[in-house]
Amino acid sequence: MNIQNGPRKAxxxxxxxxxxxxxxxxxxxxxxxxxxxxGVNKTTLYRWWPSKDALLAAALRDSGLFAVDIPDTGSLRGDLLAVATQIHRLLTSEHTAPVVTATLTAGPRRPELGDVSRSFFADRMAREKPIFERAAARGELRSGADPVVVMDLLAGAIWFRLLLRGGDTGPNFLEEAVDTVLNGAA
Structure with missing residues (x-):
């Protein structure tokens, strides 16, 4: 749902x-x-979203809280570093980190959250697609490279380091993660 086409108080x-x-x-x-x-009648909510999961998916996807700016730095490395920095901010901000934590901790017990996650990340990938189109046009991306795999590797490294390993995720780590995704470990 586009927020402009939703209820007035979306x-x-x-x-x-x-x-x-x-x-x-x-x-x-x-x-x-x-x-x-x-301050909205619950019938209004059910008119737009038939379930708690549908409402949560829309909130994650369409609220300004998780908005990201799709960068255009002139290079794939610069764009990925900017995206990595935004992912890091979303995972560590006092406003967004509790939402991420609540969603992740509920996931294993609530399989229906899989649809919420798939919807959120499909939308995010659609927004990030121009990064890869520009990189391909500049010759920075090998033919057949899958943008989803690139973003999964990059975001996964940040999520894993921050949420599971508890290690440093500062600018040096983000640069290392981007460079490793782009250049490989060998």
Whole structure:
């Protein structure tokens, strides 16, 4: 759903959804609570989103909270470094990190969150596609290189290091991750 084509208070609805998710976790996220916090009747929510999962997917995809700027630095390396920096910011910001944590911790127990994740990351990949189109036009990307694999390797390195390994994810790590994805480890 494009936020311009949604209910008038879509941003308030999305903000309430993500705040409640961060505060109470996925299991206790309820349409009624979102309606109360956003000041919208719950029938309005159900008119636009038939389930909690549909609402959460829309909030993750369409709210300004997880917005990213698609860079155009003039090089694939520069664009990927800018994207990596934004991914890092989203995973560490006091406003977004609790939402990421709540979504990740609920995932193994709630298979329906897989649809939410797939929707979010498909949308994100569609937005990142111009990075790879420009890189291919400049001759920086080998024929047949899969942008999804590139982004999975890059984002996966950041997610794993930050959320599981607990290691340093500063600028030097981000540069190393980008360079390793682009050039390989050999």
């Amino acid at each position: 941003e308030a609805i999305f903000a309430a959804t993500l705040e409640l998710l961060a505060e109470h976790g996925y299991e206790r996220l309820a349409i009624e609570a979102v309606a109360a916090r956003s």
